[in-house]
Amino acid sequence: MTSRTLPRRTLLQGALVAAVTVFNPLQRSWAASPSPESISLPPLDGALLVDPATRSAAAEDYGHIVHQQPWAVLVPGSVEDIVKMVRFARTHGLKVAGARGIGESHSTQGQAQVEAGVVIDMSALSTIHEINETSAWVDAGVRWHELLQATVPLGKSPPTLTDFIELSIGGTLSVGGIGGQAFRSGLQVDNVLELDVVTGRGELVRCSPFRERRLFDAIRAGLGQFGIIVRARVRLVAVPPRVRYYTARYTDIAVFVADQTRLIDEGRFDYVEGSVSPSGNGTWTFQLEVAKYYAPGSEPDDSRLLSGLSYLPGTVQAVDESYFDFANRLAPVVELLKQIGIWDYPHPWLNLFVPECDAVRFVQSVLSRTTEADMGQGPILLYPFHPGRLTAPFSRVPPGRHAFLFSLLRTAVPPTPEQSASLVAKNRAIYEELVALGGKRYPIDSVPMSRADWREHFGPVWDTFVYDKARFDPDNVLAPGQHIFS
Numbered sequence: 001m002t003s004r005t006l007p008r009r010t011l012l013q014g015a016l017v018a019a020v021t022v023f024n025p026l027q028r029s030w031a032a033s034p035s036p037e038s039i040s041l042p043p044l045d046g047a048l049l050v051d052p053a054t055r056s057a058a059a060e061d062y063g064h065i066v067h068q069q070p071w072a073v074l075v076p077g078s079v080e081d082i083v084k085m086v087r088f089a090r091t092h093g094l095k096v097a098g099a100r101g102i103g104e105s106h107s108t109q110g111q112a113q114v115e116a117g118v119v120i121d122m123s124a125l126s127t128i129h130e131i132n133e134t135s136a137w138v139d140a141g142v143r144w145h146e147l148l149q150a151t152v153p154l155g156k157s158p159p160t161l162t163d164f165i166e167l168s169i170g171g172t173l174s175v176g177g178i179g180g181q182a183f184r185s186g187l188q189v190d191n192v193l194e195l196d197v198v199t200g201r202g203e204l205v206r207c208s209p210f211r212e213r214r215l216f217d218a219i220r221a222g223l224g225q226f227g228i229i230v231r232a233r234v235r236l237v238a239v240p241p242r243v244r245y246y247t248a249r250y251t252d253i254a255v256f257v258a259d260q261t262r263l264i265d266e267g268r269f270d271y272v273e274g275s276v277s278p279s280g281n282g283t284w285t286f287q288l289e290v291a292k293y294y295a296p297g298s299e300p301d302d303s304r305l306l307s308g309l310s311y312l313p314g315t316v317q318a319v320d321e322s323y324f325d326f327a328n329r330l331a332p333v334v335e336l337l338k339q340i341g342i343w344d345y346p347h348p349w350l351n352l353f354v355p356e357c358d359a360v361r362f363v364q365s366v367l368s369r370t371t372e373a374d375m376g377q378g379p380i381l382l383y384p385f386h387p388g389r390l391t392a393p394f395s396r397v398p399p400g401r402h403a404f405l406f407s408l409l410r411t412a413v414p415p416t417p418e419q420s421a422s423l424v425a426k427n428r429a430i431y432e433e434l435v436a437l438g439g440k441r442y443p444i445d446s447v448p449m450s451r452a453d454w455r456e457h458f459g460p461v462w463d464t465f466v467y468d469k470a471r472f473d474p475d476n477v478l479a480p481g482q483h484i485f486s
Ligand SMILES: Cc1cc2nc3c(=O)[nH]c(=O)nc-3n(C[C@H](O)[C@H](O)[C@H](O)COP(=O)(O)OP(=O)(O)OC[C@H]3O[C@@H](n4cnc5c(N)ncnc54)[C@H](O)[C@@H]3O)c2cc1C
Pocket: 062, 097, 098, 099, 100, 101, 104, 105, 106, 107, 108, 111, 112, 113, 122, 140, 141, 161, 162, 163, 164, 167, 168, 169, 170, 171, 172, 174, 175, 176, 177, 178, 179, 223, 224, 227, 228, 229, 230, 444, 479, 481, 482
């Protein structure tokens, strides 16, 4: 819980004192009792909150850079509440967006915010409805952490996990969801089997590869533009209970990247990532991070797994832990960052997908201009995946056999608007260089985008994106914080 996050109890108390029943379309305001020009809200199972504390909290996210204050926050008591609210918004010209939780959105540039509209607190719907051999049927507000707590004791897990598992299932399915297993299993959106969606028309629709396929393809990594995901059937695979997690250091980026791509092609490990850190003398070191899952009694053969790799001798470290602790490995760091207050600093992140042919040159060029002050001790990630494993049309990554996630996870130090603005400007300049090379941005980060930028981003599927918007959200009600259609 961050200091800017409202505890659920406060929200519920807010519901008691601030729940509203009517909307005044002339004054664009809400009230508890009717006036001649007011319009009654449909009766809700949950509550619509308009108190200043809740609205201010909904104008926050992990970035702490953009603050768009909604007029109200819907804490839905049912899926039907979301249907009613989207229909009401459509009729009365309001904007709506789903968010992981009020003040708990992990976007860094206001993507889940709505200026003068309604934010839906998806964390209010967080039931795991069913877990079977091959899938879990869950509310969109369930966090991956909660799902894993239920599935890992059964020897099951979603095949691809994000590094941080406190993200909502609906939120990551709206953007993609990448992690160290993506080279094998694709993104999280490639591992969803069925979705219940409230479209921008205010219709509840079930979609899958076999039913309402067009909506299914639009919603996955659709940046919240076409509908609110209310439930998802997430694929589960069998996982052994233990993980051996190895790290090893490199000083030469070309050697590092060659080993990483070799490893994802050979599939020796179940997880392949990597990171970059300053070595103190103006140069950078590269850390390979790989993991092998195993059952007790079938411990991994270290020498076979690590053979032929060109890391610096003597730098390998290995840790054995449970599958759940491995999946939840960032929890202690996050707890520390919260305790010392850094979690609440601005985070002008830059998350890029770099084409393989330019990866070494581009990353070297960006690093040569990146100072420790530009990062504020935030980590830098660099790891490859196979673009061919991606199936959702709106997940935009460079084509080719391999591509790289390159993430500058900056913290603004000092935490001032000026420092944030300066880092966002640097992000924009780097992004423009990447686009010239055919690279793409992972749109969870802090890069201001024009309509022309979005057209470039979606490239050959832009016309489909626009067509699907007109079809599923014809009145442009949803997710204005992405600034694609507004
Ligand atoms: C510390 C940290 C670590 C991270 N690690 C990873 C990682 O390893 N891999 C990775 O891929 N990403 C990672 N992310 C980014 C994360 O995936 C995005 O921030 C993503 O948006 C999920 O966050 P959220 O659940 O808070 O969604 P939000 O930020 O609340 O929402 C994101 C977008 O989806 C929309 N949305 C939210 N819920 C729904 C819904 N139910 N239906 C439709 N639209 C919805 C919102 O309107 C918004 O446009 C990380 C973020 C942080 C802060």
